[in-house]
Amino acid sequence: MWKDFTNSLSVDVKLHSVGIPIVCKCDCCSMGGYEDLNHVLAIGNFAKELLNRYVVPKVRIWGQLLGLLPVVITWLPWLRRYRARVEGISESINHVWMQLKYWSAGIGDKLKSTKQQSVRDIKILKDLQVHVRGPKQRSPCLVHWSQLIARRMKLNVDGGSRGNPGPAGVEGVLRDLDGNVKMAFSVSLGNGTNNFAKLLGLLHGIQIDQEQGFVDLDVELDFWVVVHWIKEKRCNTWYFEDFWEEVMEVL
Numbered sequence: 001m002w003k004d005f006t007n008s009l010s011v012d013v014k015l016h017s018v019g020i021p022i023v024c025k026c027d028c029c030s031m032g033g034y035e036d037l038n039h040v041l042a043i044g045n046f047a048k049e050l051l052n053r054y055v056v057p058k059v060r061i062w063g064q065l066l067g068l069l070p071v072v073i074t075w076l077p078w079l080r081r082y083r084a085r086v087e088g089i090s091e092s093i094n095h096v097w098m099q100l101k102y103w104s105a106g107i108g109d110k111l112k113s114t115k116q117q118s119v120r121d122i123k124i125l126k127d128l129q130v131h132v133r134g135p136k137q138r139s140p141c142l143v144h145w146s147q148l149i150a151r152r153m154k155l156n157v158d159g160g161s162r163g164n165p166g167p168a169g170v171e172g173v174l175r176d177l178d179g180n181v182k183m184a185f186s187v188s189l190g191n192g193t194n195n196f197a198k199l200l201g202l203l204h205g206i207q208i209d210q211e212q213g214f215v216d217l218d219v220e221l222d223f224w225v226v227v228h229w230i231k232e233k234r235c236n237t238w239y240f241e242d243f244w245e246e247v248m249e250v251l
């Protein structure tokens with residue numbers, strides 16, 4: 001399909017489409033069939049056998065692997081056909097089936113690095129008899145607490161968006177040495193990304209406190225990306241440059 005979109009179909013397919021048949025015999029069927037894209041990817045014996053082996057499990061929670069596997073299932077018969085034609089290597093259905101498992105396991109692992117695998121993804125991998133690894137263990141993080149110096153204030157601030165991007169907002173609370181709340185704020189930012197809300201959260205928090213006369217601040221925030229930018233003294237996201245300069249001015 002993508003070859004059709006990019007106008008890079010093979011010569012025999014192009015000629016066939018304008019009504020000039022060139023008989024290319026496939027090597028995936030015992031009788032030999034006309035080897036066009038449809039045959040290689042869908043109706044040839046090899047493609048049919050691969051699709052028949054793969055059965056979509058019926059579970060209620062959808063996963064991401066299900067959406068990605070058709071790409072792999074489509075790619076492998078094409079790759080096999082290329083190797084047979086160009087390299088003279090004839091791969092068996094079992095060989096290609098093993099490749100499918102290998103790719104599925106790899107994709108499954110990559111998906112898991114961002115989030116927990118869904119029930120359906122796990123079911124797919126188990127049906128393919130691919131070993132499902134447990135979730136990645138997170139190493140504990142050591143946290144220090146230190147008491148405020150007298151006359152300083154502590155600002156806790158957080159920002160976020162519902163969706164990324166989506167409706168975004170920031171909120172914060174300012175407390176004194178004894179934990180008494182001196183001020184709290186909440187600001188809507190309109191539409192924005194999560195990182196945008198977090199950076200603006202820091203900026204708004206400091207600006208609002210300074211406007212109220214609180215200038216000696218200890219700021220606590222859990223925006224790992226923003227903390228990293230501040231440590232490095234540079235923001236590597238170009239479209240935050242304006243806000244970033246403001247943040248550096250108020251810090």
Ligand SMILES: [Zn+2]
Pocket residue numbers: 026027028029032033039044045046
């Ligand atoms: Zn065939």
